[in-house]
Structure formats: C-alpha cells, structure tokens
Amino acid sequence: MKRELGLYASFAVAFGFVSIATGIFTTYGAVINSSGPRGIWAWPIAVAGQLTVALIFGALAARIPISGYAYQWMSRLANPILGWLMGWISFAFLVVVVVAVDYTIAATVAPELFGYVPTAANSWFVTAIVMLIQAILVVWSTRVTNRVNEIAVTMQIIGMVGITVLLFVVGAVTGQIDLSRLFETAPVAAEGYWDLGGLTEVGPFPLAFLLGAFTIVGFESAANLAEETKNPARVIPRAMMQAVLALGILGMLFLIAVTALAANTTALAESATPVASVITAVLGPFVGKALLVLVVVSIFSCGLVITLSGTRLIWAMSRDARFPGWQVLRRVNAKRHTPVAATVAFFVITQLILAIFAFTENALFVLFSAATLLPAIIYAGTTLLYIIKRKSLPPSQGFTLGKWEIPVIILASVWLIYELAIFRDDSFAEPRLYVLIMMAIGGVYLAYLLITRGKKGLTMPEMGDVDRAFDSATVDNAPAAETTTTTEGQK
Numbered sequence: 342m343k344r345e346l347g348l349y350a351s352f353a354v355a356f357g358f359v360s361i362a363t364g365i366f367t368t369y370g371a372v373i374n375s376s377g378p379r380g381i382w383a384w385p386i387a388v389a390g391q392l393t394v395a396l397i398f399g400a401l402a403a404r405i406p407i408s409g410y411a412y413q414w415m416s417r418l419a420n421p422i423l424g425w426l427m428g429w430i431s432f433a434f435l436v437v438v439v440v441a442v443d444y445t446i447a448a449t450v451a452p453e454l455f456g457y458v459p460t461a462a463n464s465w466f467v468t469a470i471v472m473l474i475q476a477i478l479v480v481w482s483t484r485v486t487n488r489v490n491e492i493a494v495t496m497q498i499i500g501m502v503g504i505t506v507l508l509f510v511v512g513a514v515t516g517q518i519d520l521s522r523l524f525e526t527a528p529v530a531a532e533g534y535w536d537l538g539g540l541t542e543v544g545p546f547p548l549a550f551l552l553g554a555f556t557i558v559g560f561e562s563a564a565n566l567a568e569e570t571k572n573p574a575r576v577i578p579r580a581m582m583q584a585v586l587a588l589g590i591l592g593m594l595f596l597i598a599v600t601a602l603a604a605n606t607t608a609l610a611e612s613a614t615p616v617a618s619v620i621t622a623v624l625g626p627f628v629g630k631a632l633l634v635l636v637v638v639s640i641f642s643c644g645l646v647i648t649l650s651g652t653r654l655i656w657a658m659s660r661d662a663r664f665p666g667w668q669v670l671r672r673v674n675a676k677r678h679t680p681v682a683a684t685v686a687f688f689v690i691t692q693l694i695l696a697i698f699a700f701t702e703n704a705l706f707v708l709f710s711a712a713t714l715l716p717a718i719i720y721a722g723t724t725l726l727y728i729i730k731r732k733s734l735p736p737s738q739g740f741t742l743g744k745w746e747i748p749v750i751i752l753a754s755v756w757l758i759y760e761l762a763i764f765r766d767d768s769f770a771e772p773r774l775y776v777l778i779m780m781a782i783g784g785v786y787l788a789y790l791l792i793t794r795g796k797k798g799l800t801m802p803e804m805g806d807v808d809r810a811f812d813s814a815t816v817d818n819a820p821a822a823e824t825t826t827t828t829e830g831q832k
Contacts, residue, residue: 342483343678346570350487351577353494355563355584357646360442361592362497362639364556367445367709369599370615372552377526378606379534380549381596387553388589390756393749394720395560395585396742397727399578402564403740406573409657410564411723416661418730421799422787427722428658429783434715435651436687437775438559440695441708443471443644446637448705453614454633465699469692471641475648476688480681483569486649493642500635501591504620504628508598511623518601528607543766554760555709556592558716559643560584562650565657574738651687656680663799665786701771711772714764718776721757724750 346354372380398410407413411431416424447467452459478486512518526534529545536544560581567573599619603609612618614633621629659670666686674681698704727734728750742749764773790799 342569342673342680344569344571345484346487346566346576348576348580350491351563351566351570351573351580352583353487353491354566354646354649355560355581356497356588357490357494357642358559358562358650359557359584359588360497360639360643361556361588361595362501362636363442363445363643365552365592365595366450366614366616366636366640367441367705368552368555369596370610370612371706371709372549373606373610373615374528375551376545376549377529377534378522378600378603379524379526380546380552381523381593381600383546383549384553384593384596385589386756387550387760388557388585388592390753390760391553391557391560392582392585392589393753393756394724395581396578396745396749397724397753398561398564399581399740400737400742400746401723401727401734402561402567402577402581403574403737404735406564406567406570406577406738407657408565408568408653410561410567410654411719412654412658414723415726418734419726422791422796425658425663425787425790425799426783427719428654428663429779429787430715430722431654431719432651432658432664433776433779433783434712434719435647435654436691436694437708437715438712439472439475439644439647439651439691440468440698441705441712442640442647443475444468444695444698444705444708446471446640449614450633450636450640453617454630454637461700461704464704465695468695468699471644472648472688472691472695475641475645476684478645479648479652480677480679480684482677483649483679486645490642490645490649493638493645497635497639497642498587498591500632501595504624504632504635505591505595505598507624507628508595508602508620512598512602515623517604517623520601522603522606523597523600525606528610538766541765541767543763547763548766550760550763551710551713554717554763555713557585557588558713559647559650562646565650565653572739575740578740648684648687651691652680652684655687656683659683663790706768707771707775710764710769711775714761714769714772714776717757717760717764720753721761724753724757728754 376383401414402410405414405417409428412424412428415427444464447464448459451467478489509518526545534545537547538544563570563577563580567577570576599616602623603619604622609615609618617629617632620632655664655670656673658664659667664670670680670683670686672682673679698708701707731746
C-alpha cells in the first residue's frame with residue numbers, strides 16, 4: 342500500500358468517523374426522551390473524557406505506527422492472546438458501527454427528505470445499497486476514497502458552522518432563543534433527575550452521556566491507516582486531538598442553538614428527526630432540507646471511513662495469520678494498492694449483521710448502543726495497557742504526554758469506568774448480548790489457533806524487526822518492506 346496521506350487527510354479520517362452531524366442527528370432524539378434538554382450538558386464532559394483517551398492513543402501511535410492500532414499495541418506490548426482479543430473486539434465494533442451509521446440514512450433521513458414511510462424492508466434495502474457503494478470506493482482506490490472523504494468533511498465543517506451561526510443570528514433577531522430551555526427536563530421528570538440509579542438501572546442524566554459517548558468515537562481510525570500516512574508518528578496524534586477538539590466545540594455550540602430554539606421539548610421528543618424539525622421551524626423548509634442533505638453526506642462519509650478502517654484491521658490481522666481466511670485476506674491488489682479481499686469480507690459480514698438487526702424492534706437504538714459499548718471496552722483496555730506498560734514503552738517517534746501523563750491517565754480512567762457503568766441499565770440487554778455472541782465466536786477461533794499453533798505460534802515480530810522494516814522502506818509513495826508474520830517460514 343502507498344504512503345500518501347498527509348495531515349488534512351488524516352484529520353479528515355478522524356473527523357469523518359466521529360462526524361457530529363451523524364452522531365447528533367442520530368442520538369439527539371433519544372437523549373431528549375431519556376434526559377430532556379438539560380442532557381446536552383453531558384456533552385462537554387464526554388468530550389473532555391474522550392480527549393484524554395485520544396491523548397493516550399496518540400502516545401501509543403507515536404511509538405508503534407502500524408495498521409491495526411489497539412490490536413498491534415496490545416499484541417506487542419502485553420500479550421499476543423490479549424492482543425488478538427483486542428483485535429477481535431475492534432472488529433466487532435467496526436462491523437456493527439457501520440451498520441448503525443448507514444442505517445440512520447435509511448430509517449430517519451431519507452424518509453424525511455423524500456417523503457416516504459420507512460419500513461424494515463426498505464430500510465434494509467437502502468442501507469445495503471449505501472454500504473455497497475462505500476465498499477466499491479474503498480476497493481477502487483485509497484486516494485479516491487480519501488478525496489471523497491476530504492470533500493465531505495469540508496462540506497460538513499462549512500455546513501455545520503454556517504447552520505449554527507444562522508440559528509443564533511435568526512433566533513436572536515426573531516426573539517426565539519430561550520436559554521432557559523437549556524436547563525429544562527421535560528419530557529423527563531425533574532424529581533430524581535440527578536440519581537445515578539441502581540444495580541440494573543441508570544438515572545436520567547447519566548443516560549445523556551450516550552450522546553457524546555456515541556458521537557466522539559472513531560478518532561483512532563487515523564491510527565489504523567498509519568502505514569499509508571506520511572510521518573505517521575507526528576501526524577496521527579495531532580490529527581486525532583484536533584478532530585476531538587474541533588468536533589467537541591462545534592458540537593456544543595450546535596446543541597445549544599438547537600435546544601435553545603426548541604419551542605416545545607415534549608412535542609420535539611416525539612419527532613423522528615428532532616434536529617431537522619427545529620431547523621425547519623426556525624430557518625424554513627429550504628434550509629431544513631439542506632441540513633438533511635448535509636447529514637446524508639456526513640453519514641456517507643462516516644460509513645466510508647469506517648469501511649476503510651475495518652478493512653485495514655482485517656488486513657492487518659490477516660497479515661499476521663490471525664484472522665479467519667487470512668490466506669486470502671492478507672493480499673493487497675498490485676494494481677489498486679488496496680486489500681480487495683479484506684474489503685469484500687468486511688462488506689459480506691456487515692450485510693449479515695444488517696440482516697440480523699434490520700427487523701429488530703428499536704433497531705437504531707440497539708445498533709448505536711452496541712456501537713457505544715464496544716469502543717468503551719477498547720478504550721478501557723488500551724488505557725489499562727498504557728498504565729501498565731508506560732515505563733517500558735518503545736521510544737516515541739513524535740509525541741509524548743510529558744508532565745501531563747499522570748493527570749491524563751487519572752481523568753481517562755475515571756471517565757471510562759463511569760462510561761462503562763452506564764451500560765448496566767436493562768435497556769442495553771441486546772447490545773450486551775451482541776457483544777457476548779461476538780466474543781463467543783471469537784473465542785472458538787482463538788481456541789482453534791491455540792490448538793493448531795500453540796501460544797508460540799501467535800508471537801508477534803520483535804519491535805526491532807518492525808522498526809528496521811519501516812526504516813528500510815522509502816518514506817513517500819512507496820510500498821512498505823515485507824513484515825514477518827506469526828507463522829514460521831511465511832512472509
């Protein structure tokens with residue numbers, strides 16, 4: 342594969358995966374229903390928590406800039422078996438989150454935009470077509486894929502900034518802005534609003550953290566394209582942090598504008614597209630439709646980046662002979678410089694997951710809940726790895742936490758423990774079941790690997806060998822040197 346991605350391309354990958362237009366549009370209605378307008382104040386806390394995680398990921402990416410991110414870090418710094426489990430959890434996350442993201446177009450945006458009634462069947466069909474187009478682009482060319490994503494991200498930034506400014510200006514001129522709405526709880530009762538909940542239930546305000554926890558994920562996708570990025574040890578940490586900060590600030594301003602302009606939050610909670618409803622009421626139907634078009638572009642970009650990241654993870658694990666069907670999936674097309682087989686496999690698997698969830702009641706909630714739980718597990722495992730191994734990490738090639746290391750670790754740990762505790766609520770039973778099923782499937786294959794190869798057969802190449810392989814490769818627009826895989830005699 343070619344090393345051709347620069348800083349903006351890397352930033353666009355992180356920004357496109359996170360995609361506030363996608364995340365806020367998808368989850369704002371659920372937060373209004375569970376936590377009321379006051380729930381938006383969970384957003385800055387979630388952003389701060391995810392920023393500390395991004396800092397830790399940046400410190401690791403600067404030391405081991407290899408495709409596969411957390412899978413590679415855990416395998417090389419801790420234990421190859423734990424590394425495989427981390428890779429499998431990351432795979433389970435990527436194949437469900439792309440379904441959750443693309444299903445939003447079919448279930449909520451397209452019906453509002455084109456005026457038809459969504460059904461399980463037509464939502465399934467539209468989602469499948471969107472995912473097919475994304476897979477074709479990823480197979481066709483990494484450069485073309487990233488160019489499409491860069492254009493989409495630029496449109497999203499300009500569009501979100503423009504709409505946010507318009508909302509504040511028009512709202513102020515017409516006198517529709519009411520800042521008191523930012524602190525209301527309706528349709529949720531004010532009594533017991535701040536309760537943390539019990540053993541199997543979560544209070545209203547803690548549920549509001551799902552808005553930020555679902556949206557501000559995927560910034561690490563930039564690290565999954567490390568072998569296609571110029572100067573990745575410096576570029577990738579910077580791109581991840583810039584994406585989280587930019588998205589956090591812009592997202593908070595947008596949430597304040599939409600919520601302060603909501604005429605009736607109880608009625609708004611019943612809308613299938615509450616964000617579009619507010620914007621249409623304030624700026625008119627033309628701008629409302631324009632927002633929906635912007636959301637479609639943002640969601641498509643988000644799904645495209647997820648597909649790109651997912652194929653790289655499958656390819657990275659297959660290169661190490663650790664993924665089912667690795668003999669085929671490790672190949673890179675000599676003409677297109679893309680892992681075609683890994684992309685096809687990712688597409689087929691996501692289609693199977695779509696078929697399973699498409700006819701599930703509250704399919705969108707189940708999908709985005711699963712897509713929030715899994716990255717929380719990945720972030721917690723990676724943060725724990727950093728805490729344990731921080732004194733024995735390889736030398737940094739571009740970024741360190743320096744004197745902020747301990748405060749970052751403490752804040753990240755507190756945030757992740759709190760976030761994971763939210764999923765004890767009974768409403769997350771189906772997402773927890775998905776995680777258990779995927780882990781059971783992975784456990785069977787891991788057992789097969791251990792039986793057929795033994796623990797030594799899963800050993801990763803020494804870091805010195807990896808460093809030499811990268812040092813011997815040309816920096817710009819050249820294929821990386823071959824890397825030894827886990828099976829003796831193979832390359």
